[in-house]
Amino acid sequence: MLPPLTHEHDLYSSQSLDLTTQYGQELASSCLDGLPPFEESSSYAGTSSSDNRPTVKYVQPPNPGWKYGDTIYSTDRGRKWMEGATDDNWVHHHTDKEDPKKIYTLLMSGVQPRPIAFVSSISADGNENLAPYSFFQVLCHSPPIMMISGITSLGVKDTIANIQATKDFTVNIISLPWIEQANAASVDAPTHISEWDVTGLTKEPSTHVQAARVKESAFSMECTLWDKYDVIQPDTGATGSTVIFGLIKCIHTRKDVLNTRGLVDPAKFQAMSRMGDISYGLVTEAFRLPRPSWTADGEAMERTIDKGVVNQPQDFWYSSAL
Ligand SMILES: Cc1cc2nc3c(=O)[nH]c(=O)nc-3n(C[C@H](O)[C@H](O)[C@H](O)COP(=O)(O)O)c2cc1C
Numbered sequence: 001m002l003p004p005l006t007h008e009h010d011l012y013s014s015q016s017l018d019l020t021t022q023y024g025q026e027l028a029s030s031c032l033d034g035l036p037p038f039e040e041s042s043s044y045a046g047t048s049s050s051d052n053r054p055t056v057k058y059v060q061p062p063n064p065g066w067k068y069g070d071t072i073y074s075t076d077r078g079r080k081w082m083e084g085a086t087d088d089n090w091v092h093h094h095t096d097k098e099d100p101k102k103i104y105t106l107l108m109s110g111v112q113p114r115p116i117a118f119v120s121s122i123s124a125d126g127n128e129n130l131a132p133y134s135f136f137q138v139l140c141h142s143p144p145i146m147m148i149s150g151i152t153s154l155g156v157k158d159t160i161a162n163i164q165a166t167k168d169f170t171v172n173i174i175s176l177p178w179i180e181q182a183n184a185a186s187v188d189a190p191t192h193i194s195e196w197d198v199t200g201l202t203k204e205p206s207t208h209v210q211a212a213r214v215k216e217s218a219f220s221m222e223c224t225l226w227d228k229y230d231v232i233q234p235d236t237g238a239t240g241s242t243v244i245f246g247l248i249k250c251i252h253t254r255k256d257v258l259n260t261r262g263l264v265d266p267a268k269f270q271a272m273s274r275m276g277d278i279s280y281g282l283v284t285e286a287f288r289l290p291r292p293s294w295t296a297d298g299e300a301m302e303r304t305i306d307k308g309v310v311n312q313p314q315d316f317w318y319s320s321a322l
Contacts, residue, residue, distance in 0.1 A: 056267040061287045069304035109276025120211045121162035121169040129158045130185040130195040134274035144248035160242050167225040168209035172217035176270040208249040218254035
């Protein structure tokens with residue numbers, strides 16, 4: 001049973017969907033199905049330091065003593081995790097048979113956290129536009145290319161149309177202190193409405209492209225249209241999504257979010273990510289794991305290969321043999 005759309009829910013769910021259509025209504029409802037109620041008394045506090053900023057706590061990795069070949073059954077946490085991997089405990093979704101609404105909500109919740117591109121663009125007749133896109137990723141660094149994907153099944157999104165028309169845009173990473181403003185820009189406003197005016201965010205002129213960047217963002221990328229790819233539904237021939245590839249021409253970083261190496265410090269940056277449904281996430285805990293190198297670790301890896309990894313079944317670890 002789907003929960004009724006409250007005013008609050010209408011506001012949130014209209015972010016990505018045309019609620020005037022039955023499909024949009026159903027899709028919105030399916031994103032919200034089973035969500036816990038908002039706890040109004042527990043607004044976001046974060047882990048405050050003296051300047052009221054959340055900090056990222058760096059902790060030990062979950063199994064610091066891990067050695068090549070140690071399987072998941074070698075720790076309590078791993079064994080507990082694998083208790084859920086029994087043969088009868090899986091749901092298998094065949095995408096060609098499943099309701100697309102279900103696939104949408106599954107992908108939104110299963111592929112998380114996703115980075116969010118807060119995209120500023122301008123239409124052919126000069127209307128300025130802002131909107132968040134979490135089908136977003138950096139693809140390569142030389143040349144520096146990123147992508148966003150706009151769902152077109154309910155009509156072409158303004159951002160996607162604008163970028164194709166005027167060939168440039170900016171991607172701004174959202175930080176916690178202005179998440180409400182950014183979220184407001186996902187409203188399904190008519191094309192002639194500029195989301196800048198409802199968000200209270202500040203336009204900062206770009207140096208390489210026409211579209212402004214967002215001054216509140218501590219990390220912005222000025223991009224030009226590199227390519228686009230229409231994703232066609234195999235059964236109907238309709239365009240399901242349009243993927244925009246952008247060439248990153250200029251990157252603006254705010255000095256006070258950088259560490260001593262000149263790189264973005266996650267604790268200062270407080271970057272927002274998209275979780276499933278209408279949830280946002282903030283990383284507050286992290287750990288470092290060195291990347292293995294064949295020069296340093298090849299011998300140990302070869303020994304493990306020679307020995308053969310024995311993935312002991314769960315029963316073994318619980319048996320009295322140990
Ligand atoms: C955090 C967040 C991420 C979103 N990601 C996407 C996305 O990747 N693709 C998409 O088509 N819509 C996405 N949406 C919905 C769009 O932001 C929404 O449809 C917006 O109205 C589009 O604006 P535009 O037509 O001005 O481009 C997202 C919404 C939110 C709140």
